[in-house]
Amino acid sequence: MxxxxxxxxxxxxxxxxxxxxxxxxxxxxxxxxxxxxxxxxxxxxxxxxxxxxxxxxxxxxxxxxxxxxxxxxxxxxxxxxxxxxxxxxxxxxxxxxxxxxxxxxxxxxxxxxxxxxxxxxxxxxxxxxxxxxxxxxxxxxxxxxxxxxxxxxxxxxxxxxxxxxxxxxxxxxxxxxxxxxxxxxxxxxxxxxxxxxxxxxxxxxxxxxxxxxxxxxxxxxxxxxxxxxxxxxxxxxxxxxxxxxxxxxxxxxxxxxxxxxxxxxxxxxxxxxxxxxxxxxxxxxxxxxxxxxxxxxxxxxxPFFPPESLVKGIFVNARGERFINEDAYHGRVGHYVLRQPEGKAWLLVDNEIFGRPVIQPDIEVAAVGESWSEIERELGLPADSLVHTVTTFNRHATEGRDPLFHKATNWLRPLTEAPFAALSYCIGDLKAxxxxxxxxxxxxxxxxxxxxxxxxxxxxxxxxxxxxxxxxxxxxxxxxxxxxxxxxxxxxxxxxxxx
Amino acid sequence: MxxxxxxxxxxxxxxxxxxxxxxxxxxxxxxxxxxxxxxxxxxxxxxxxxxxxxxxxxxxxxxxxxxxxxxxxxxxxxxxxxxxxxxxxxxxxxxxxxxxxxxxxxxxxxxxxxxxxxxxxxxxxxxxxxxxxxxxxxxxxxxxxxxxxxxxxxxxxxxxxxxxxxxxxxxxxxxxxxxxxxxxxxxxxxxxxxxxxxxxxxxxxxxxxxxxxxxxxxxxxxxxxxxxxxxxxxxxxxxxxxxxxxxxxxxxxxxxxxxxxxxxxxxxxxxxxxxxxxxxxxxxxxxxxxxxxxxxxxxxxxPFFPPESLVKGIFVNARGERFINEDAYHGRVGHYVLRQPEGKAWLLVDNEIFGRPVIQPDIEVAAVGESWSEIERELGLPADSLVHTVTTFNRHATEGRDPLFHKATNWLRPLTEAPFAALSYCIGDLKAxxxxxxxxxxxxxxxxxxxxxxxxxxxxxxxxxxxxxxxxxxxxxxxxxxxxxxxxxxxxxxxxxxx
Incomplete structure (x- = not known):
């Protein structure tokens, strides 16, 4: 030895x-x-x-x-x-x-x-x-x-x-x-x-x-x-x-x-x-x-909310995919955010529901754009990944359902009102x-x-x-x-x- | 009391x-x-x-x-x-x-x-x-x-x-x-x-x-x-x-x-x-x-392989989404399989790579079909969920890349040769x-x-x-x-x- x-x-x-x-x-x-x-x-x-x-x-x-x-x-x-x-x-x-x-x-x-x-x-x-x-x-x-x-x-x-x-x-x-x-x-x-x-x-x-x-x-x-x-x-x-x-x-x-x-x-x-x-x-x-x-x-x-309008946003990871029903308890959402690949996650919002989180008002706004493809590019995500996720979510939300993640109806609303934004809940930006x-x-x-x-x-x-x-x-x-x-x-x- | x-x-x-x-x-x-x-x-x-x-x-x-x-x-x-x-x-x-x-x-x-x-x-x-x-x-x-x-x-x-x-x-x-x-x-x-x-x-x-x-x-x-x-x-x-x-x-x-x-x-x-x-x-x-x-x-x-051809398959969950690069160590794949929602996961294969896993040859074949939409329906997955996943995977695999899950090139091959099948790694069917x-x-x-x-x-x-x-x-x-x-x-x- x-x-x-x-x-x-x-x-x-x-x-x-x-x-x-x-x-x-x-x-x-x-x-x-x-x-x-x-x-x-x-x-x-x-x-x-x-x-x-x-x-x-x-x-x-x-x-x-x-x-x-x-x-x-x-x-x-x-x-x-x-x-x-x-x-x-x-x-x-x-x-x-x-x-x-x-x-x-x-x-x-x-x-x-x-x-x-x-x-x-x-x-x-x-x-x-x-x-x-x-x-x-x-x-x-x-x-x-x-x-x-x-x-x-x-x-x-x-x-x-x-x-x-x-x-x-x-x-x-x-x-x-x-x-x-x-x-x-x-x-x-x-x-x-x-x-x-x-x-x-x-x-x-x-x-x-x-x-x-x-x-x-x-x-x-x-x-x-x-x-x-x-x-x-x-x-x-x-x-x-x-x-x-x-x-x-x-x-x-x-x-x-x-x-x-x-x-x-x-x-x-x-x-x-x-x-x-x-x-x-x-x-x-x-x-x-x-x-x-x-x-x-x-x-x-x-604590990504209040304002509770933010619960109507959707979290995505570095694959541009959702990973949780966002209306779950914030501590449950927190654990899912923390375990995403490369420690990366963003909350996607549109103009209608945007607000700065009361408990972390200085949250990093990682991307702002007039279209979801602009947001996808700004975040550096694979082509059509985030766009597909939002499109699918919006289509289902318009129908009042979320067959993939089962978010409750009262929190479902399509994210269609530009401008759009991605709030960063990546490791380093978030405060857990x-x-x-x-x-x-x-x-x-x-x-x-x-x-x-x-x-x-x-x-x-x-x-x-x-x-x-x-x-x-x-x-x-x-x-x-x-x-x-x-x-x-x-x-x-x-x-x-x-x- | x-x-x-x-x-x-x-x-x-x-x-x-x-x-x-x-x-x-x-x-x-x-x-x-x-x-x-x-x-x-x-x-x-x-x-x-x-x-x-x-x-x-x-x-x-x-x-x-x-x-x-x-x-x-x-x-x-x-x-x-x-x-x-x-x-x-x-x-x-x-x-x-x-x-x-x-x-x-x-x-x-x-x-x-x-x-x-x-x-x-x-x-x-x-x-x-x-x-x-x-x-x-x-x-x-x-x-x-x-x-x-x-x-x-x-x-x-x-x-x-x-x-x-x-x-x-x-x-x-x-x-x-x-x-x-x-x-x-x-x-x-x-x-x-x-x-x-x-x-x-x-x-x-x-x-x-x-x-x-x-x-x-x-x-x-x-x-x-x-x-x-x-x-x-x-x-x-x-x-x-x-x-x-x-x-x-x-x-x-x-x-x-x-x-x-x-x-x-x-x-x-x-x-x-x-x-x-x-x-x-x-x-x-x-x-x-x-x-x-x-x-x-x-x-x-x-132990979902050997035969190692099965590593070229893709795992999906009840949302019809992938969740892991399938070429990771089988024990790592195992943990990801076990934590999927509702304990449900399937390995998707096509005719070219199909084989019964040597260690669990009696694995349940949950669905067989001539198209991926048939498999999607048989598994009871949300419309267009699995189909989108496979289509995206196949497109990328044809290009020799996996931008979402980063499976190594030598395991990438589009799943295009019918018939197709889904092997069940749902809780109850799998042996971990x-x-x-x-x-x-x-x-x-x-x-x-x-x-x-x-x-x-x-x-x-x-x-x-x-x-x-x-x-x-x-x-x-x-x-x-x-x-x-x-x-x-x-x-x-x-x-x-x-x-």
């Missing part, structure tokens, strides 16, 4: 999320509690509420200076329905059966969808909405029609996924299921989290901010019995009699982890995070043998927004599972530290992560408290 | 791969060695050879009754080149620079390609071939032109990947790099493994067959110091002074693990395995905090063959890394128990797994022995 590989050093840091501490090495217990919750975001707050309600002592450790986690930077939208419809769905005439919700979520979960988890959620999502209201989260109760990335009005109910789009609409009756906390402007998540965190504290959860969890503590049988937390610069040994709950978010801001586990997400320049999704919760779970699943999956949205979906493998109860699928005693996870309902980039819908985090955060809090 | 979640039971089996044993609980050491190798396949045999050559005591534990692992059921093809070419490449006029091999392997590794690993391999692959010959593996030294899934002649050198196909050929000068052990018929892997295993034994490695590794043994610092093995029905405690090497294969025969970690592979009905790729090596690594990467990735081939590519995260030295990227002292992995060169289904080439397993098995053996 001409190359000598130098072995890496063997000296890890004193306490790291990747290495558990043995209980024999604990000098003293600084804090004793029934349940230790790591992270005070959507999952952690709901876990704390349920664990306190069930009578357990609860300490919450939040790395940030303030509560709320990434959820407080979100739109505050929760994906719920089923059981005939939530109060708000029913008031606005949308019936929503549990089976339709179940079928949609199973499709949205992709090849790895977890039928047991989806079933529990579908059966209980509507009452979960009532529960959120009962915690004090305000929902105005109004319906906002149309297609939005996130509402800037204070309305409640909106279409937030691919429900009305092919192929989802062919198997599950569509209904709007995004339910947004009442707030004007961007960022209803702030309201949602203020209420949930306040509720947890009112119920007696002891909350430590600026508190970084360093390492899990295990006994001889690998049971998790506590956690080391750094508070005010000092290591505190926390005993958790009933369990430790990892609700510490995903790993999108940890670029090393993204490169290692979800390298596809490196194509996305923007992160959807409050800033602390560093994967430490997931790494702590792995340190005691917790299995991770679907770590490669991520949300990747390309990402968060990670993979995480610890858990039961719906939040129990973390090892490589054999057996629970690790004393360890629970929820929210993006776990792999929950969102586990397939192409299937995500807005509100699914908050719905999952709040609902399964509750389950984990309950399961630990009842232990 | 209307649903009560029942927590799972807490009683795991006494010893399981997913739970390490503490050294305090070891009653006695039944076997003491420097290096314990789990699995006597491609990686394990080469690890044993190098560790013995470096002077270490080596015990090998193989779960099967006979040595060889899955490699002995393979074609016995090793993907090597670079350094100007192997002896055989040079003899047949193929120069192969290290940079071209490096570039190709980086492309083949996909978004998660490991530059350090690829660099080490590219620089040493040609001498690795010499090393294999020096161990006694016979290579006839002849070149077999054409396009094969696996040679049935006893020739050495063949084109075994996507080297000559777009987009690979645009960035790396192509060369044939598959080097096959001399054997007539299917299954040169038998010869390869007989030689390597015999060599390891001749060097003094002590080999235990029918020996199932149950659980790793760790000390207080989480250092791996041994392994529990069941031999002849009894648990044996094996002390490994220098390290335990996990060379126990992938997880394709463990359907629970496939469903959990690589659910996309469930679409493949056939496994590529000697039968013991049960993931136990990976699970043992996870049990001590080893990180896994790219667990969702898998090899999925659809799969193995898993995800595994433990390691350094090129084989050291297993934890969730923070730090080595776990005393633990090494190679072959499909690790995530090596093959880590992206769309980029695999025949011989890459054996090349990786034998080469990085050697590195792990060396690194452990030198510890």
């Amino acid at each position: 001409s190359t000598t590989l130098s072995p890496a050093t063997d000296t890890p840091p004193r306490h790291s999320p990747a290495r558990p501490c043995r209980v024999e090495d604990v000098p003293q217990w600084d804090i004793e509690t029934d349940v230790a919750v790591i992270g005070f975001g959507a999952a952690g707050s709901c876990a704390a509420i349920e664990a306190r309600t069930a009578g357990a002592d609860v300490h919450v450790f939040e790395v940030a200076a303030a509560p709320g986690g990434s959820a407080s930077w979100s739109g505050g939208e929760v994906y719920v329905g089923g059981s005939g419809g939530t109060r708000v769905q029913r008031e606005h005439g949308f019936e929503d059966s549990t089976e339709d919700l179940y079928t949609y979520l199973m499709m949205a979960g992709g090849p790895g969808a977890d039928a047991e988890r989806v079933r529990v959620y579908a059966e209980n999502a509507a009452t979960h909405f009532d529960w959120l209201e009962a915690q004090g989260v305000p929902f105005k109760g109004t319906y906002l029609p149309g297609k939005w990335i996130e509402p800037t009005t204070d309305d409640t109910l909106l279409w937030s996924g691919s429900e009305a789009a092919w192929p989802f609409s062919t198997r599950a009756k569509p209904a709007p299921r995004g339910h947004t906390a009442q707030f004007k402007g961007w960022g209803g998540g702030k309201v949602l989290m203020e209420k949930l965190c306040a509720r947890a504290e009112a119920l007696g959860a002891v909350v430590h901010c600026n508190a970084r969890a360093l390492s899990l503590i295990v006994d001889k049988t690998n049971r998790v019995v506590g956690v080391i937390v750094r508070i005010d610069g000092a290591e505190r040994f926390v005993r958790a009699r009933k369990g430790v709950l990892l609700c510490a978010g995903g790993f999108i801001v940890n670029r090393d982890m993204v490169a290692r586990f979800a390298p596809g997400a490196l194509a996305c320049s923007e992160v959807v995070s409050g800033g602390n999704d560093d994967g430490s919760g997931i790494r702590m779970g792995m340190s005691v043998g917790g299995a991770t699943i679907h770590m490669d999956q991520f949300f990747a949205t390309i 927004h990402a968060f990670t979906m993979g995480g610890l493998h858990t039961l719906p109860s939040g129990e973390v599972l090892d490589a054999d699928g057996q629970p690790i005693a004393g360890l629970y996870a929820a929210g993006r530290s776990a792999c929950g309902l969102p586990r397939w980039g192409e299937g995500y819908s807005s509100g699914m992560s908050l719905g999952d985090s709040t609902f399964f955060g509750r389950q984990a809090g309950l399961a630990a408290a009842r232990r | 209307s649903t009560t979640l029942s927590p799972a039971t807490d009683t795991p089996p006494r010893h399981s791969p997913a739970r390490p044993c503490r050294v305090e609980d070891v009653p006695q050491w039944d076997i003491e060695t420097d290096v314990a190798v789990i699995g006597f396949g491609a990686a394990g045999s080469c690890a044993a050879i190098e560790a013995r050559t470096a002077g270490a005591d080596v015990h090998v534990f193989e779960v099967a009754a006979a040595p060889g692992g899955s490699a002995s059921w393979s074609g016995g093809e090793v993907y090597v080149g670079g350094s100007g070419g192997t002896r055989v490449q040079r003899e047949h006029g193929f120069e192969d620079s290290t940079e071209d091999l490096y570039t190709y392997l980086m492309m083949a590794g996909g978004p998660g390609a490991d530059a350090e690993r690829v660099r080490v391999y590219a620089e040493n692959a040609a001498t690795h071939f010499d090393w294999l010959e020096a161990q006694g593996v016979p290579f006839k030294g002849t070149y077999l032109p054409g396009k094969w899934i696996e040679p049935t002649t006893d020739d050495t050198l063949l084109w075994s990947g996507s080297e000559a196909a777009w987009p690979f050929s645009t960035r790396a000068k192509p060369a044939p790099r598959g080097h096959t052990a001399q054997f007539k018929g299917w299954g040169g892997g038998k010869v390869l493994m007989e030689k390597l295993c015999a060599r390891a034994e001749a060097l003094g490695a002590v080999v235990h067959c029918n020996a199932r590794a149950l659980s790793l043994i760790v000390d207080k610092t989480n250092r791996v110091v041994g392994v529990i093995v069941r031999i002849d029905g009894a648990e044996r405690f094996v002390r490994a002074r220098k390290g335990v090497l996990l060379c126990a294969g992938g997880f394709i025969v463990n359907r629970d693990m496939v469903a959990r970690f690589a659910p996309g592979a469930l679409a493949c009905s056939e496994v590529v395995s000697g039968g013991n790729d049960d993931g136990s090596g990976i699970r043992m690594g996870m049990s001590v905090g080893g990180a896994t990467i790219h667990m969702d990735q898998f090899f999925a081939t659809i 063959h799969a193995f898993t590519m995800g595994g433990l995260h390691t350094l090129p030295s084989g050291e297993v890394l934890d969730a923070d990227g730090q080595p776990i002292a005393g633990l090494y992995a190679a072959g499909r128990s690790a995530c090596g060169l093959p880590r992206w289904g769309e980029g695999y080439s025949s011989g890459m797994s054996l090349g990786d397993s034998t080469f990085f098995g050697r590195q792990a053996g060396l690194a452990a022995a030198r510890r």
